[in-house]
Amino acid sequence: MKSVRLVAIAVLVLTALTVLGARYLAPAGYEQQFREMPQAAPSAHHLLGTDDLGRDRWARLLYGMRVSLTLAPLAALFTTVLAGLVGGIAGYFGGWTERCCKLLIDLFLSVPWLFLLITVRAVLPLNVSPEASVTVTFALLGLLGWAASARVICAGAKNLMKSEFIWMARASGFSGFKLIRLHLLPNLRGALLAQFWISIPVFIIAEANLGALGLGVSEPLPSLGSLLRELQDAVMLRPEPWRLLPLAVLIVVISSFQVLLNKEEVRS
Amino acid sequence: MLRFWGWAVLRVAAVMLMASFASAMLMRIAPGFSSDDQELNSGLSSQSIQAIRQARLMDADIPHFYASYVASLIHGDLGASRSLNQPVKDLLRERLPVTLFNLAFALAVGWLLGLALAIAAQIWDTRALSFFANGLSGTFISTPAAALALVFLLLRWPPAFAAALLVYPKVYRYTQNLLQQSSEMPHVLTARAKGAGPWRVLAWHIAPIAFPQLIALVGVSISIGIGVLLPIEVVSDIAGIGQLAWHAAQARDLPLLVNLTMVVTFVTVCATLISDAAQRGLSRSAA
Numbered sequence: 001m002k003s004v005r006l007v008a009i010a011v012l013v014l015t016a017l018t019v020l021g022a023r024y025l026a027p028a029g030y031e032q033q034f035r036e037m038p039q040a041a042p043s044a045h046h047l048l049g050t051d052d053l054g055r056d057r058w059a060r061l062l063y064g065m066r067v068s069l070t071l072a073p074l075a076a077l078f079t080t081v082l083a084g085l086v087g088g089i090a091g092y093f094g095g096w097t098e099r100c101c102k103l104l105i106d107l108f109l110s111v112p113w114l115f116l117l118i119t120v121r122a123v124l125p126l127n128v129s130p131e132a133s134v135t136v137t138f139a140l141l142g143l144l145g146w147a148a149s150a151r152v153i154c155a156g157a158k159n160l161m162k163s164e165f166i167w168m169a170r171a172s173g174f175s176g177f178k179l180i181r182l183h184l185l186p187n188l189r190g191a192l193l194a195q196f197w198i199s200i201p202v203f204i205i206a207e208a209n210l211g212a213l214g215l216g217v218s219e220p221l222p223s224l225g226s227l228l229r230e231l232q233d234a235v236m237l238r239p240e241p242w243r244l245l246p247l248a249v250l251i252v253v254i255s256s257f258q259v260l261l262n263k264e265e266v267r268s
Numbered sequence: 269m270l271r272f273w274g275w276a277v278l279r280v281a282a283v284m285l286m287a288s289f290a291s292a293m294l295m296r297i298a299p300g301f302s303s304d305d306q307e308l309n310s311g312l313s314s315q316s317i318q319a320i321r322q323a324r325l326m327d328a329d330i331p332h333f334y335a336s337y338v339a340s341l342i343h344g345d346l347g348a349s350r351s352l353n354q355p356v357k358d359l360l361r362e363r364l365p366v367t368l369f370n371l372a373f374a375l376a377v378g379w380l381l382g383l384a385l386a387i388a389a390q391i392w393d394t395r396a397l398s399f400f401a402n403g404l405s406g407t408f409i410s411t412p413a414a415a416l417a418l419v420f421l422l423l424r425w426p427p428a429f430a431a432a433l434l435v436y437p438k439v440y441r442y443t444q445n446l447l448q449q450s451s452e453m454p455h456v457l458t459a460r461a462k463g464a465g466p467w468r469v470l471a472w473h474i475a476p477i478a479f480p481q482l483i484a485l486v487g488v489s490i491s492i493g494i495g496v497l498l499p500i501e502v503v504s505d506i507a508g509i510g511q512l513a514w515h516a517a518q519a520r521d522l523p524l525l526v527n528l529t530m531v532v533t534f535v536t537v538c539a540t541l542i543s544d545a546a547q548r549g550l551s552r553s554a555a
Contacts, residue, residue, distance in 0.1 A: 107290065110283045110533045110540075114413065114495030115513065119291075119525065122517035123298040205412050209499055212414035231418040238422075247415050254410030 008256035015253055019066045026059035031220040041240075048242050051230065055220075061246055064222035068204050069253075071138040071223075076199035078142030083149035084192055090150070091157020092184065101154065108147035117144055117206055121215045130221035137216050141203045149195035156191045160184055194261075201257035208250055224250050276541050284533045289334055291529040295522055296330045337526060346527050351519035356527045359512060364531070367501070367508035371493045374431035378489065381432070382439025390447045390474075391466045401444075405437035413496040417503035427504040434496045435489050442485050443478075450474040480550035487540030494532055 018025060027045060028034075038054040040046055048057035090101035108116075121140055128136065160166055160183075169183050204224065210216035211225015212232075219226070227246035237243055312320075340347060346356040385401040408416075413434055420430045447470075450456065456473045464473070498510035505511070509528060516524040 110537050112491045112495035119517040208412035209414045251410045255406040
């Protein structure tokens, strides 16, 4: 098991390095068209060939990974902050505040997350600039994905509020912001960090689902999800199996995350 | 007991109403709500276009729309879809069985596979089996539902099987973890030390502890199943609830989306509630 974890770490480090060095590893920009060679087969110059518009697939994969792997952690950070706020407030205040927060959490959890995400994204406009579509997609992931994490944080905060050291801190005159900053937050750091890491692969997959359905990042900007749209041309997959590479990369990256996060996820 | 179920029914009703109201509000504030593709149809007369606009204006007042919707709902009228020109009740009658059948298939196969592999890994505990089961769950937990549906479309395999493979990892991982934890308990170790075989230990010492906790996963797996069926139905062109929700969201069909949100919420909340109640009952009887 240890060797599997080492392989997973190696994969993630390699992915991070590849994404950081996309500019040097890609033969061209993600939007640059080689109009004389659309749908070209893999060659020394175009490692994965070119797409229908003559754009280098390898370059698009590298930049797509950069978009997904940079923005998913940002969305995860947003969701963790939101979960920390709602869960923390619920756990700290208790009583009616906790009941109201829990009702809100239950409301979000009562609709399946993927169902909610896809319907909400479908309602929002799709004919927007690539930058706006990236912002909308990942902001939505952050906005809709906090509920499960908030429940975990709420339980953690509630347990902490019952602990002896918090009673002692209260008896010593600590209250409000000072109590939260000095005692609650440092002890919730582990749970918050776990929720942050758990959210990253979930958001990458969610973006991939949106992208495969045409609801994700809009052209010409690539993302791991939008690259999966090429799979829709099912007839071409048998003669051009390299089209499956974005899916394979996605599975390998997410599996690596899952290997490292396995225990935290099961626990949550 | 009666009090528990009374509160449960109230809670389900409240969550359903709030979820459907939230979906209506969301659609109302979404850009482009007041516009309709049908207005661009040159074949329509100015009166027809005016009627379409009027209908949109009526929907725009969400509290009014929702109050009249709830009033009709009490009388069993779910309203009519604006984009499909059909009563929502008929649409649900046509499509709900399709989704429920696929959901039942996905859950049955996903659970069977997950339980079988988790139990096999616990009983035989070989490296190869563990690697295979973990690899399979790792692969499918990392695969987007829409992409898997596309691959299944290419291979001409049943789409419901794709949903089953996406439900499987959660069941397998949770069960395996639970069996592992239960097998390390002192009474299980004692039973083993006294010479009880692996099947006997599983049936008499591990299962009674793990089973009630496993029941709680039923609700979660139903939620996962419904979630993954939406992209699968869209990609595979299956006329189910998921595809209908997709259509409703894109066509900004308020009555249809509100009803679908209510149906999906009802199924999810009821499943969670029943599995919670069953878990509580089993834990109590085990104690």
